[in-house]
Amino acid sequence: MMKTIFKKYDKHAITALPRVIFEGEIKVIDHPEDVETAVDFLLAQDILGVDTETRPSFKRGVSYEVCLLQVSTEDVCFLFRLNCVGMHPAIIRFLTDKKVPKVGLSWHDDLNQLHKRAEFEPGNFIEIQDMAKDLGLIDMSLQKIYANLFHQKISKSQRLSNWEVSELKDSQKIYAATDAWACIQLYKEFNKLNETHDYVLIEPKIVEPQAESQAESHAEFQVESQAEPQVELISQSKASS
Template structure:
């Protein structure tokens, strides 16, 4: 296991020197209702899942778009639920509402608010990695910084602002989305195994580079 980087601040220049991080397992695009049963059956076998969502980017003040993609990751498979084609059915909703199955992600408040707009449900079992990192004294709590700290690799964010509402996703979008959910799963276990308490932040440090509240 790699030792985490101990400095509380990791510079963007340093992160840019790291090798790119890519999910190398199986990516399953779920864009038909008949695919949901098999996917959710597999996901229910796991106690912890990586979680993320993607939405069409907003470029004007006040704009907001619904979630286009839900990503749920196991160690070797990431399921991409393409909400442009399917709805959140009862089987998927049960996973999102399950207290038994942990869903680990970063800066979750906005994701969960948007999901509740698509389907009213009481989401449960969500763990925000930003909160765990904050409790350890880590200032930079975003996915890119945590991936650099614990995996010594660079999370590529170039596809973040692409159109996730399109009917057909590109291979680059699929890989980006899968990596984003899977890396949360990897970081979760590494955070739990890290018994260090990091140095207190200086006055110039910020609490959360995402600007998001943490929930659990």
């Protein structure tokens, strides 16, 4: 069956989609003595999904280092708490490995943050955004790309949570694991589509400037009337995904 893919996905349609989460095993690595074994296991896999998290700052002049590196296989995800284990030699070995392909989204931003913790030469990493562009997509966020290809919603509710808390909440663990695992699913789907060409790419609708302006004004009015006051986010190191 031919898959319908939108060049630009309607963000309002995401709300109605069923939520997808990582349902495999999640292992939190927060002791240095556990890092080596975890990395050995991961580097024996065929493909890995990767992502990072950084504590957001709500104060001017205050920023934080990347504190979580999540690495997922199809059925198990490791959450390396860098604020606890640091840039362990095994972490560096993982990041510089050139054999196992590691798939991420906006991974250049993640690498920039990791480089602030330690210098290393990046190994074999694949950028999902490049694959999306090659297929003709305009949207580059993980949530929109995943919704476009799989008609499922990845929740971003934990993105601005405190990733340096003494113990991660279950909701944070699932959020972090889902983002890394989703990269594998997108990688496989893009490869399949490129091989079979079994899809049709729908061009975005052209909206008249006046109608678009009226629609935006109406949407802004709805948001302003419904939204609760929020604390201003001053700094977050990684681009929104």
